Amino acid sequence: MSAFWFRRLWQTVLTLLTMLTLMFFMFRMLPGDPMATVISPALYPKAQETLRIQFGLDKPLWEQYFVYLKNLAVFDFGLSFHTGRPVADEISGRLLNTILLVFPSMIAAYGLGALVGAIVGWRRGSKIETVLVFLSTSLQSAPVFWLSMLAILFFSIRLDLFPIGHIVSPGMFPEENWRMYFSADFLHHLALPFMVNTLYQFCFPFLLMRSSILATVGEDYIELAKMKGLTDRRVLYHHAMRNSLLPLATTLPMTLGWAVAGSVVIETVFSWPGLGLLMVEAVGRSDYPVVQAAFLLIAVLTVAGTLIADLLYTLLDPRIVNE
Amino acid sequence: MSDTTSVIDVRNLDVVYHTANGPAKALFNIDMTISAGERIGLVGESGCGKSTLLKTIMGVLPPNGEVTCGAIHLGSTDLLKLSEDARRKTRWAEISMITQSALNALNPVKRIDAQIIEAVRAHREISKADGKALVAKLFEMVGVSPERAHDYPHQFSGGMRQRAVIAMALALEPKVIIADEPTTALDVIVQDQIFTRLRALQIERGFSMILVTHDIALVVENCGRICVMYAGMIVETGETHDIVRRPRHPYTIGLLNAVSVLGSTKEPIAIPGSPPNLFDKLEGCRFAPRCPLASALCHGQVPPATPLDNGHSVRCHHWEQADEFARRASDPNVWGTAVQSETT
Amino acid sequence: MNTLMTFLRITWKSTSGRISLSIFGACLVLAVIGPWIAPYSPSDRLYDDAGKLLRLSPPTWDNLLGTTVLGRDVFSQMLWGARTAMLVGLLTALGTVVIGLNFGLIAGYFGGRIDAILMRITDILLGLPFLPFIIVLLSLTDRNIWTIILAMTFVMWRSTARIVRAEVMSLRQRQFVASARTTGASDVDILYREIAPNVMPLAVTSITFALAWAIITEASIGFLGFGDPNVFSWGSIIYDAYASQMMYRAPWWVVPPGVAIMVLVTSVYFMGRAYEEVINPRLQERM
Ligand SMILES: Nc1ncnc2c1ncn2[C@@H]1O[C@H](COP(=O)(O)OP(=O)(O)O)[C@@H](O)[C@H]1O
């Protein structure tokens, strides 16, 4: 058990390390002036020189690599080309914004998807089942940014129910402090992207739960549960669904990671100041330190998601424990 | 007609499965009576409808299965006429079942004691302490250490899981326990242990038991009465010693032949051919295509259940030739003729 | 080629398979002939009879899907976009499956060290945030359609490899492999003659997934503004509409490319499902 976790943790660290290394070389090896991705070409030559020494860019590559790792360990991502401020400061609030957008809607989508998928799978062959399967497959096939635009077109512009984007109304919170997150204005801005993302993310758990319930229905333990005289609902919720939750639970954190990665798109449409939007903007401005930091943070979230997936799986499936 | 001691009385039961290829007539005209405290065996080749019959009795037919006619009396109530909820309450409390694949019958992600208590709770309140005591008692009865009750199914061996399911079946002290091929997945030694235990429990507790198997030898060893099933019909039923000594149906003769129960040194002979396709029209005796005694009558008309002495009953137009046929039946060539004549 | 014919034959058996195959086939035909039947060049600015630029004209007989803010014909852009979607989708799916299939076969068959290393690589790729990674990659290199295809293939083969590997591991135990070995067949022979045909159905299913994913991702990249600037793609049409800030006044500009993506990808999913239902009898039974 602990050996398993040790190995799992070690794998995660290895994955992250490989990713960091990949980034390091990608940013330094690709065509163009390697310096240009680390130090802003817009600075005076003198200032550039100072930074070059500070980041060890005058040293051989392998030494630079260790300086890079050391800096990462203390969250020193360098200075933003754009604002000149430390990247860590630029990024800190953005992480929270992304999490606030992605996690609640993912949890809602998974809860809803699992429930509806289970009920529909249990009463198989109904009209609703056919319609829902078709709808969710189509929804899943549509690009989420396009769905978002349609939602804005309809709910914000036609019906004027929600603001068109951003996290709060301009000028409401000039300081951007924590108070912002507890305002009705924030929730009002969150509502539409939350709904779109929930709807979009709903499809996968729904389809997965449905097919997993369909596979469970024929199992012997479901038949026995019925023969024991349990009510239909109890058989569904305590046996069929309980067991089908397993494949779902294992995918949740992983898709959580993917959803964070995918939030790039939805944040862009809704001008939501999260990590994804920051990254896209930074790429547009060739602000490489910010790009790199945002990317690494998203990667950490993704990898952490996978790790949590395994943890959940172990908790839910007693069969794993003894192996 | 209705015996006061009968617990379950199945009358004229027909079941079809609706499939993409049309309806499959899985059960036809089933009559079967289970008396209080008896052990009755139900034998027949795989696919002849044994599990279907049991599922119909338990009321857990798959969605595509339909009872098209008949009655299943439990005491004086017709189970088929009960509302779903009333029906649910009879399950396990009155009739419980040890399923064909007990290995997969336990939910892998729930602890065994919880699964047993869950069955009890579906029918009556039980406190935590009482539940625990009950499970301990049941485990002792089936011969598993009560300390293991809190384990997960995967921590049990096959035999232990089978015992756990038996414990579960005993939990509500039902009138009838059905065992559907309870030991097919187990090795012979464990199989023996389980049957010994089941017999002992049955004698001690006095419930009725339906033992279902494709292995007639097991039934002969364990049951007082036998029902022989073929392609959805009960073709012969009677006391075990009557059936073993004087089988009246050619199919029964073939089955007995195939295992040579009587301890003879003869090579066992399998009945050539295979059961009919349930989608076909199936006129006349369903065994006729494989039967050396079959005549035009057999192909045209379903044989009625003919009552003989001592509760013995047979569905065969030519049962009177049985004794003569039984003597020839040990010759494989006798069986070959029927199949050949059918294919030509 | 054989696999393709089998796929078509099997998928054609069910109604949903027939419908989705027809839709996909129609898209494929449009992708091939689209640029020839397009009424205008997608980047031409159109003027009306009075010589005024046709800005944001709603759909008319001349411009079936109206015009953009720059006076370009949306319908013609859509036809060119179909070519991009198909090209990117099919090439990425093909690359994904070729790489994934081979890695999966080798990892599953040889096991041991090779397997451990290959699986570690897929672990890392699995943790790689897909879209951000491609954006970073595109930000550091040329933005053209080939880079996009390469970048997507680089990340996407991981899933196919894992699925194939698991299947190969179970196939390796089977009788036919053992008997092939006793006849003295080499590893390569066993792998590609005995085992590979048996994992083809899985590979086909994962092609459909890769195809669907690639089409959506290419659109997302286009929408984020990292697409190939010399190529019209459905995603970049939506991006142009979005960037012009006029999309809310011109639904004919935004709606069609999204619908096209949705219909095409849905047909791909249903194609895959129809195929799987026939291949996997357990699924079929449930329906
Ligand atoms: N859900 C079902 N749908 C269609 N046919 C079924 C179904 N279940 C069983 N059958 C068919 O009914 C017949 C009887 O099956 P079963 O009762 O399981 O036989 P046994 O238990 O004697 O082996 C078999 O031919 C089987 O194929």
Ligand SMILES: [Mg+2]
């Ligand atoms: Mg059976």
